[in-house]
Amino acid sequence: MILVAVLLAVLVVPMSISGTGVALPYIGSDLDAGLVPLQWVVNAFNVAFACFTLAWGSVADIIGRVRAFALGATIYAAASLVSVFAGNVILLDAARALAGIGGAAIFACGAALLSTVFEGPARGRAFALFGTVAGVGVSFGPSLSGVLIGSAGWRWVFAVHAIVPALALLAVPTMRRAVRETRVDGARIDVRGSALFVLAMLLLTTGIAQGSQWGWASPGVLGLFAGTIAVLAVFAAVEKRTEHPMLDLGVVADRRFVALCLVPVAGSFGFVTMLTYLPGYLTAAGGWSSGAAGAAMLLLTAPMLVLPLVTAKLVARGVPATRIIRLSVVLLVVGAVGLQLFRPGIDLGLVALPMLITGAGFALAAGLVDGQALALVAPERAGMAAGLLNTLRLGSEAVAVAVYGSLLATVISGRTRDGIAEFADAGDPATVAGTVASGNISGPVGHVAEARRGSLTDLLVHAYDGAFHTVLWVLGGICLVLLVLIVALLRGRKAEQTAAG
Known part of the structure; x- marks a missing residue:
C-alpha cells in the first residue's frame, strides 16, 4: 500500500x-x-x-x-x-x-x-x-x-x-x-540555509524562464545569473558552519553520488528536449499532422513502459548497476547522432531506431539512479539526498529546454537573416525566428502575399531543419561530456562494488 x-x-x-x-x-x-x-x-x-x-x-x-x-x-x-x-x-x-x-x-x-x-x-x-x-x-x-x-x-x-x-x-x-522513521536526533530545520537555497533557485529559474523574453545577454538575465552564483557562495559558507545543514556538503564530496546525480542531467539534454520539441519539428518542418506527430512520439516514450523493470531484474541477477547506467548515457549520445537522420518528408521507419535508442537511454537509468544514489548515504540523510537528486533533475530539465529553444531561435535567425529581408511584411526577423522555433511556420507565412508564400515557406522550413540538426549536435556534445564525467567519477573498484549491491 x-x-x-x-x-x-x-x-x-x-x-x-x-x-x-x-x-x-x-x-x-x-x-x-x-x-x-x-x-x-x-x-x-x-x-x-x-x-x-x-x-x-x-x-x-x-x-x-x-x-x-x-x-x-x-x-x-x-x-x-x-x-x-x-x-x-x-x-x-x-x-x-x-x-x-x-x-x-x-x-x-x-x-x-x-x-x-x-x-x-x-x-x-x-x-x-x-x-x-x-x-x-x-x-x-x-x-x-x-x-x-x-x-x-x-x-x-x-x-x-x-x-x-x-x-x-x-x-x-x-x-x-x-x-520505522530514521530521524536526525536533536536537529532543527535549517531556516537560513533553506532560505538562501530557495533564493538561489528562484533567481536561477526566473532567469531561465525570462531569458527568451528579455534576451539571454540582457542586464536583467545576467544580473539574475550573477545573483545566483553569489547567493550559492553564501549558502555554501553558511552550510559549512551549521551543525545540522539542509545540505551536508560531505554528500556532494562523494564522487559516486555526484556521478549518479549527473545521469538525469544527461537525460534532460538528450531526451526531455526531444520530448518537448520534436513534435514541433515534425509538424512545422515535416508537415505532419499533430495526431501523426503524437503517434510517432510513442517510439520515444515506449521504452519507459518496459526497461526500468528490466534493469531492476538484471541488477538483481548480478549485472553491475554502473554498467547499465553508463550504457544509458552512451545510448543518449548515439541517439542524438542517429536523430540527425531526420529530414522533411522522411519515412518514419528510417528514424524509428534512433528514437527507440534515445528513449532507451532515458529509460534504462530511470529509477535505477535514484535507488543507487540513496543507497550511498546514511538512512537519516535519505531525504536530503533525494531532494538534491530531484532538484538537479528538474533544474536540468528547465535549463535543457531553455537552452534548446534559445539556440534554435538563434540559429534560425542567422540562417534567415539575408533571405527574410525580401519578405518585409512577414514581420521583424527576430520575432519570425522565435515564432518558427516554437514550431509555427504558418504564422509568418500568412502575413505575406499569397503568391510569395511558397518561397517563404521553403526558406523557413530549410532554416528550421538546419537549425534543428545544429542544435542536435550541441545536445549530443553535452551528453558526451557528461558521459566522460560520469565514467570518470564512477571509475574504481569500490564504486563498482557499491553500485552493484
Whole structure:
C-alpha cells in the first residue's frame, strides 16, 4: 500500500510539468490572460518545484518522511483544487506555485520513503516502478491533458491532479504504522540555509524562464545569473558552519553520488528536449499532422513502459548497476547522432531506431539512479539526498529546454537573416525566428502575399531543419561530456562494488 500510494502521488507531478502547457491556449481564452501571466501557469510550478525540493528533503529527515509526504500531498491536492475554480490567471499562477511546493515534497519524500521501507532486490523493483511511473507521467502528460481538454475542458486537468494525491492520502495511516522513521536526533530545520537555497533557485529559474523574453545577454538575465552564483557562495559558507545543514556538503564530496546525480542531467539534454520539441519539428518542418506527430512520439516514450523493470531484474541477477547506467548515457549520445537522420518528408521507419535508442537511454537509468544514489548515504540523510537528486533533475530539465529553444531561435535567425529581408511584411526577423522555433511556420507565412508564400515557406522550413540538426549536435556534445564525467567519477573498484549491491 505504501508503494501504491507513493506511485499514485508521483504520477501526477511530472504530468503537471509536461502536460499543463497543452492547456495554455484554452486557459488564456477562458480567463482573458496576457502572454506573460499565462506562461507563468507553467513557470510558477517549475520554479517552486526546483526551489523547494532540497528543502523538503531536509525537512523530511527532521519531522519524518511520512508526515512530510502527507503534508506535501495535501498541499498539492488543495492547490490543484484552487486551480480548478480559479477565476483569473493571477490566482491560477499562485495556486500553481503552491502546487509546485507540494510536488517537491511528494518527489523528495516519496523517494526517501521507498529507500526507508525497501531493501535489497525489493528496493530495486520499487525504484524501477518509481522511475517507470515518473517517466510515464512526463511522457504521456501532454496526451492525457489533450484528451481531458477535448472531452471536459481545461479545468479537469487540474481536477485529476487534485483527486489522485487525495487517494494517496488514504494510505497515510498505514504508512505511520508500518514505517520505522530514521530521524536526525536533536536537529532543527535549517531556516537560513533553506532560505538562501530557495533564493538561489528562484533567481536561477526566473532567469531561465525570462531569458527568451528579455534576451539571454540582457542586464536583467545576467544580473539574475550573477545573483545566483553569489547567493550559492553564501549558502555554501553558511552550510559549512551549521551543525545540522539542509545540505551536508560531505554528500556532494562523494564522487559516486555526484556521478549518479549527473545521469538525469544527461537525460534532460538528450531526451526531455526531444520530448518537448520534436513534435514541433515534425509538424512545422515535416508537415505532419499533430495526431501523426503524437503517434510517432510513442517510439520515444515506449521504452519507459518496459526497461526500468528490466534493469531492476538484471541488477538483481548480478549485472553491475554502473554498467547499465553508463550504457544509458552512451545510448543518449548515439541517439542524438542517429536523430540527425531526420529530414522533411522522411519515412518514419528510417528514424524509428534512433528514437527507440534515445528513449532507451532515458529509460534504462530511470529509477535505477535514484535507488543507487540513496543507497550511498546514511538512512537519516535519505531525504536530503533525494531532494538534491530531484532538484538537479528538474533544474536540468528547465535549463535543457531553455537552452534548446534559445539556440534554435538563434540559429534560425542567422540562417534567415539575408533571405527574410525580401519578405518585409512577414514581420521583424527576430520575432519570425522565435515564432518558427516554437514550431509555427504558418504564422509568418500568412502575413505575406499569397503568391510569395511558397518561397517563404521553403526558406523557413530549410532554416528550421538546419537549425534543428545544429542544435542536435550541441545536445549530443553535452551528453558526451557528461558521459566522460560520469565514467570518470564512477571509475574504481569500490564504486563498482557499491553500485552493484
